[in-house]
Amino acid sequence: MLGLSSLLLAWLSQPCTITVSGLPVPARTHHHLEVTGGEVRLDRGALEVKLAIDDVVVRLVGPRYTGGLHVRLADCVDGRVLSLQARPRPAAVTFENAPADLVLRCIDACPANLSRTWMLARELPPLPVEHGLRVEVELRAPGHVRSRRVLDLLPGPNAIPLRLQRVAEALPLR
Numbered sequence: 273m274l275g276l277s278s279l280l281l282a283w284l285s286q287p288c289t290i291t292v293s294g295l296p297v298p299a300r301t302h303h304h305l306e307v308t309g310g311e312v313r314l315d316r317g318a319l320e321v322k323l324a325i326d327d328v329v330v331r332l333v334g335p336r337y338t339g340g341l342h343v344r345l346a347d348c349v350d351g352r353v354l355s356l357q358a359r360p361r362p363a364a365v366t367f368e369n370a371p372a373d374l375v376l377r378c379i380d381a382c383p384a385n386l387s388r389t390w391m392l393a394r395e396l397p398p399l400p401v402e403h404g405l406r407v408e409v410e411l412r413a414p415g416h417v418r419s420r421r422v423l424d425l426l427p428g429p430n431a432i433p434l435r436l437q438r439v440a441e442a443l444p445l446r
Contacts, residue, residue, distance in 0.1 A: 286323050288348035290330060295337050295358035296403060303334030305356075323348065332358055336428035360427035362398030363405060367434045370394075371413040374434075379420065380408040401427050415439055 295303065305312040307321055308328050321330070323345055332339035337358040347354060367374060374393040378386045383399065390412075399405060405425045412418045416436040423432060 286345045286348050288321050288323050288343060288345075289351070289353045290321060290341065290343075290356055291353055292332060292339070292356050292358055294339075295332070299334065299336055303332060303337060303358075306331045306333050330356060332356060334428075336361055336426060360401055360403060363401045363425040363427060363430050364398045365393075365396050365423070365425065365430045365432060367393050367432050370434045371416065371436070374411060374413045374436075376409045376411050378407060379410055381405065382407050382409075399425065401425055403427070411436065417441075 341356040
């Protein structure tokens with residue numbers, strides 16, 4: 273049996289419809305909305321959330337996109353639909369199995385401040401992306417053959433598997 277406080281809360285709750293725009297469909301399975309500590313799955317285009325508290329923050333939470341919306345009960349009257357805009361997180365790149373002294377430089381499609389500058393690969397700053405970014409980098413490490421790679425980056429974390437060829441492996445046998 274429901275208690276009086278549960279009935280009062282249900283009666284005071286205001287349905288509020290929120291659409292999330294700018295979030296690709298494949299990313300919906302890895303993201304959710306947080307509303308005052310609760311979670312709402314993103315499996316539909318428009319979500320109806322019951323608000324019992326005036327003045328809440330609805331946040332988009334996930335590894336690749338973020339966003340937030342300040343909602344008041346008055347914003348939800350008359351069937352009004354609110355829109356939360358998803359913003360892509362910067363691409364954070366890590367190289368798996370990379371030598372500690374791996375350096376890289378951006379060859380193509382990099383931000384101007386990184387273009388053609390050598391840096392330690394582990395110090396590569398997060399890169400601004402929309403829904404994806406293709407960059408070309410040159411990689412060097414002592415004892416390894418210099419190589420070029422095209423990286424297809426997504427917003428958020430990007431783990432790039434790396435297998436550099438050793439110089440001794442590249443020398444022809446005599």
